[in-house]
Amino acid sequence: xxxxxxxxxxxxxxxxxxxxxxxxxxxxxxxxxxxxxxxxxxxxxxxxxxxxxxxxxxxxxxxxxxxxxxxxxxxxxxxxxxxxxxxxxxxxxxxxxxxxxxxxxxxxxxxxxxxxxxxxxxxxxxxxxxxxxxxxxxxxxxxxxxxxxxxxxxxxxxxxxxxxxxxxxxxxxxxxxxxxxxxxxxxxxxxxxxxxxxxxxxxxxxxxxxxxxxxxxxxxxxxxxxxxxxxxxxxxxxxxxxxxxxxxxxxxxxxxxxxxx
Amino acid sequence: xxxxxxxxxxxxxxxxxxxxxxxxxxxxxxxxxxxxxxxxxxxxxxxxxxxxxxxxxxxxxxxxxxxxxxxxxxxxxxxxxxxxxxxxxxxxxxxxxxxxxxxxxxxxxxxxxxxxxxxxxxxxxxxxxxxxxxxxxxxxxxxxxxxxxxxxxxxxxxxxxxxxxxxxxxxxxxxxxxxxxxxxxxxxxxxxxxxxxxxxxxxxxxxxxxxxxxxxxxxxxxxxxxxxxxxxxxxxxxxxxxxxxxxxxxxxxxxx
Numbered sequence: 001x002x003x004x005x006x007x008x009x010x011x012x013x014x015x016x017x018x019x020x021x022x023x024x025x026x027x028x029x030x031x032x033x034x035x036x037x038x039x040x041x042x043x044x045x046x047x048x049x050x051x052x053x054x055x056x057x058x059x060x061x062x063x064x065x066x067x068x069x070x071x072x073x074x075x076x077x078x079x080x081x082x083x084x085x086x087x088x089x090x091x092x093x094x095x096x097x098x099x100x101x102x103x104x105x106x107x108x109x110x111x112x113x114x115x116x117x118x119x120x121x122x123x124x125x126x127x128x129x130x131x132x133x134x135x136x137x138x139x140x141x142x143x144x145x146x147x148x149x150x151x152x153x154x155x156x157x158x159x160x161x162x163x164x165x166x167x168x169x170x171x172x173x174x175x176x177x178x179x180x181x182x183x184x185x186x187x188x189x190x191x192x193x194x195x196x197x198x199x200x201x202x203x204x205x206x207x208x209x210x211x212x213x214x215x216x217x218x219x220x221x222x223x224x225x226x227x228x229x230x231x232x233x234x235x236x237x238x239x240x241x242x243x244x245x246x247x248x249x250x251x252x253x254x255x256x257x258x259x260x261x
Numbered sequence: 262x263x264x265x266x267x268x269x270x271x272x273x274x275x276x277x278x279x280x281x282x283x284x285x286x287x288x289x290x291x292x293x294x295x296x297x298x299x300x301x302x303x304x305x306x307x308x309x310x311x312x313x314x315x316x317x318x319x320x321x322x323x324x325x326x327x328x329x330x331x332x333x334x335x336x337x338x339x340x341x342x343x344x345x346x347x348x349x350x351x352x353x354x355x356x357x358x359x360x361x362x363x364x365x366x367x368x369x370x371x372x373x374x375x376x377x378x379x380x381x382x383x384x385x386x387x388x389x390x391x392x393x394x395x396x397x398x399x400x401x402x403x404x405x406x407x408x409x410x411x412x413x414x415x416x417x418x419x420x421x422x423x424x425x426x427x428x429x430x431x432x433x434x435x436x437x438x439x440x441x442x443x444x445x446x447x448x449x450x451x452x453x454x455x456x457x458x459x460x461x462x463x464x465x466x467x468x469x470x471x472x473x474x475x476x477x478x479x480x481x482x483x484x485x486x487x488x489x490x491x492x493x494x495x496x497x498x499x500x501x502x503x504x505x506x507x508x509x510x511x512x513x514x515x516x517x
Contacts, residue, residue, distance in 0.1 A: 008380075009378075012381045016371060016372045019368070020361055020372055023363070023364055024361060024364060097376070098336070099331070101334075101336065101377060101378070102334060102335040102378070103376060170282035170285065172281050172282050176283075255338060258336065258337050259272055259273050260273065
């Protein structure tokens with residue numbers, strides 16, 4: 001397989017589109033960033049109020065620990081689902097433009113994901129890092145976060161490319177993906193502990209690529225321990241696999257895009 | 262130079278394509294799926310446009326004129342044949358098509374310039390000059406939504422004509438703004454038309470084609486019917502259109 005680096009033009013276009021999205025969304029205000037931090041925080045409080053007492057035994061009888069675990073789930077799961085859902089529509093939404101000028105197709109899903117990612121990272125990562133430092137006083141734990149987070153970024157790009165291409169072919173993909181992300185939301189331990197899932201089902205959950213990413217981050221942030229090499233490796237490799245599949249599929253399909261846009 | 266060899270283009274007809282995954286899966290399961298029919302948009306186009314040539318393309322609506330431009334600039338890939346382009350190509354778009362109303366005027370210039378194929382750094386260095394030409398320097402930081410439609414068109418014109426390209430593809434004539442700006446824009450269009458630049462112009466304005474082009478191509482049903490001196494090609498074209506009109510008129514008399 002020949003690996004080619006994204007060219008200059010793709011990067012240039014991705015960057016202007018990314019800046020357009022960010023500027024248009026915030027018009028220079030920090031409110032959007034505050035919102036993306038406050039939203040999962042508020043949700044985590046609500047989850048803790050409702051499920052806290054039931055699930056606390058899985059978190060050393062600590063409501064705060066449960067809430068922090070939910071916060072991580074909401075922040076990362078929210079990025080994946082929100083970002084890919086927006087990337088899904090990006091090609092079809094810009095069909096008129098693509099019919100006038102030759103623009104690298106991938107710039108649309110990539111810039112959408114980058115803008116969404118920037119908002120989420122700036123909004124939620126500081127609290128996650130601070131929590132980790134409070135819990136384990138270890139910078140290495142914080143640095144190791146790069147592994148599952150890179151996995152998450154690659155997973156989101158791979159899936160984002162895939163669904164944006166699928167949307168060009170079939171315009172009902174958005175509805176089907178909404179259903180799929182709802183199932184993913186339930187089938188991922190975002191607001192419940194993985195420990196409540198019966199063993200045979202838990203083996204199936206390991207195929208959910210978000211699972212290893214979330215669990216790795218939780219171990220790194222909320223404990224003194226290190227995640228197993230297997231778990232940490234999986235959190236990265238699942239993303240890399242999704243990226244390779246996404247890029248290969250997108251490249252194979254893109255020659256037919258203009259016929260359908 | 263632009264060289265098209267045996268270029269043909271087939272496209273799906275929009276109506277025939279289901280655009281629906283569920284529908285497609287059910288159709289496949291029931292064995293009712295058939296490939297959507299395809300429509301021939303361009304067929305057997307052999308065409309070489311040399312550097313510096315000014316070529317006009319004429320023909321009735323739906324003849325494939327705009328599609329031919331899209332094939333030349335790489336928006337559409339031909340189904341058969343090859344397209345070979347030497348030199349930087351710039352499409353002169355429908356003015357103000359790529360603007361984002363929420364972004365500032367200056368940001369829009371950069372966005373539009375990059376979308377049109379310029380390098381980011383190159384267009385950033387040109388922003389002030391472009392705004393000066395458009396008489397919009399005082400609007401630099403304001404969103405494009407605060408501009409009147411005439412001002413937006415002026416801005417679009419100033420960006421697209423600021424290009425440094427060897428080949429210009431123009432779909433319909435460019436004319437914008439009030440009297441003062443029109444005189445200015447005419448000057449710039451004439452500058453764009455300079456000797457060593459290749460220009461391909463699609464227009465229904467036969468007088469314009471005769472004045473500014475040295476070669477005319479008559480396109481009909483996706484094929485080249487005539488290619489040569491603009492005078493004779495436009496005269497033949499006008500005659501064919503008139504004859505068709507008379508035919509239609511006679512036929513309606515006979516029917517009546």
